[in-house]
Amino acid sequence: MAFNELLDQVGGLGRFQILQVLSLISIMVVAFPQALLENFTAAVPDHRCWVPLLDNHTASGNASDVLSQDALLRVSIPLDAKLRPEKCRRFTHPQWQLLYLNGTSPSTNEPDTEPCVDGWVYDRSSSVSTTVTQWDLVCESESLTSVLRFLLMAGMMVGNIVFGHLTDRWLAESARWLIVANKSQEALKELKKAAHKNGVKNVGDTLTMEVVRSTMKEELEAAVTKPSPWDLFRASILLKQILLLSFVRFANSMLFYGLNLHIHHLGNNIFLIQCLFGLVNILANCVALLALNYIGRRVSQVLLMFLMGISILAITFVPQEMDTLRVVLSTFGEGVCVATLLCSITQGNELIPTSFRATGLGIIAICGNFGAALSPLMMILRMYSEPLPWIIYGILSIVAGLSVLLLPETRNQPLPDYIQDVKNKARASTKAEREDSLDKVTRF
Incomplete structure (x- = not known):
């Protein structure tokens, strides 16, 4: 291609191109991790319903002296299909009879359960506070975390559209595009700038408007029709x-x-x-x-x-x-x-x-x-x-x-x-x- 001949005259892959790449990398290093912060600022820790026997110290004082925390959890929170404490429901009343039954044994009468009407207790061992624990975005409200992430990504989409136009005011255009757009004077200026940064000497003698026009003759003729x-x-x-x-x-x-x-x-x-x-x-x-x-x-x-x-x-x-x-x-x-x-x-x-x-x-x-x-x-x-x-x-x-x-x-x-x-x-x-x-x- 004709334009490749002009690139060879300004130094090919040199300091100018490397600086361009490094500047783009520095911007990406700063911008891209912002989206990934959601994995930590909106982390969903293990959680269970708040229950008086475990979490109200006044009500649980006597029971905790006699029974272990696991036992109190067993009578307060039902088990899911994998025999783990439910995250979104609790027993309406403590089920003391469960302490005398095998955890895997079926029960003839299923105890009444209810949602976490008094809130949740979160495992804060890895995250002290997140948006999920701050606003209780779990159980019925779990889908709101997806909505928040959607709003974040939608904001990035709008920002890319808006600031993509604004960058045209301060970023240098590609010399190839300038030639195709019938702006050969500006293209020559950008080519000389690249040659100077690449350390090419006496570029003014070899890279002139006549050289650009003769090298890119077909492109310039086609560029007359915008x-x-x-x-x-x-x-x-x-x-x-x-x-x-x-x-x-x-x-x-x-x-x-x-x-x-x-x-x-x-x-x-x-x-x-x-x-x-x-x-x-x-x-x-x-x-x-x-x-x-x-x-x-x-x-x-x-x-x-x-x-x-x-x-x-x-x-x-x-x-x-x-x-x-x-x-x-x-x-x-x-x-x-x-x-x-x-x-x-x-x-x-x-x-x-x-x-x-x-x-x-x-x-x-x-x-x-x-x-x-x-x-x-x-x-x-x-x-x-x-x-x-x-x-x-x-x-x-x-x-x-x-x-x-x-x-x-x-x-x-x-x-x-x-x-x-x-x-x-x-x-x-x-x-x-x-x-x-x-x-x-x-x-x-």
Whole structure:
């Protein structure tokens, strides 16, 4: 490509590009952990109903002198199906007869129970105070935690839209985009700035307006006709690609935040899981880079999204008691999810032409933010079936992986600058497929 020749003159991959990447990383390091804080500020500790025999010291004084805490808990709180104290109900009256029965023995008369009308008692061994304990967001009010997370993610979505426009006032534009937008003077200025930071000397003698115009002659001639954003929707091939990329990003973001915002459903030690997720993210990015370079964009995404869907579906079949296996599966799913997200972003950047890249990527990012905002609301479905949200996540990942097959491969392909480049590439691909099929037929 012609623009690559200009990049070589300003130093290729040098100090300027490295500083750009480091500045973006510094922003992400500060911003991204804010969403993950919900795992700790909104942690749901173990809880049970407040009962007088255990929690009213005046009423429990005599009983606690005679009976142990476990015995008082047994007569005050019923057991669930797994023979653990109920979290949301208590006996209407103390059931003293239970002290003389085997805990697993059936009772002919079921004692009356009631909700936690006097509040709850929380295990504060790992978290002294959270939004859940502060506002009693448990039992009947448990779904409100999902609503709070939804509001957080919705706020991030609105912020991305609003501040995405505001950044145009102070961020330097891409020189490639400036040339395509028929702003060659500004493009030359940005190229010289990059060359200076890369340590290229005497760039003013070799990089002039005449050089830019001769190198980018075809691009500048095409830039005379200013494209309209509506052209993006009138080109069927480009519209199809953006819709597919938006669906894939929607699924990726929903799964990514579905895992990261609900780690308390995946294991008992949220601190350990969060550390494992952080470590596997680093490894996942390395794996994604290798897959993109050696396998290709399309095949990498399909394989990774299938693995992600299978690992999430597998979690639903693992009992809560097998905590180690659940953590291993969820950590693997997190790593695959991160790798898939990187592959999706790379392919989106390479498919959308430069003249519409900002608009197209903005649409895809909004769809991804919408999926991230919906991910907490999926957990409300746990009220009807415990594994239902994870089943939906797994199926969505597999379906999104299949949709990637409808996108073209972009590895080692030149970046398109205009819609016509996308159309020409599609025609060339169709022609090659027809010639290949004819060749196979004529052999017989």
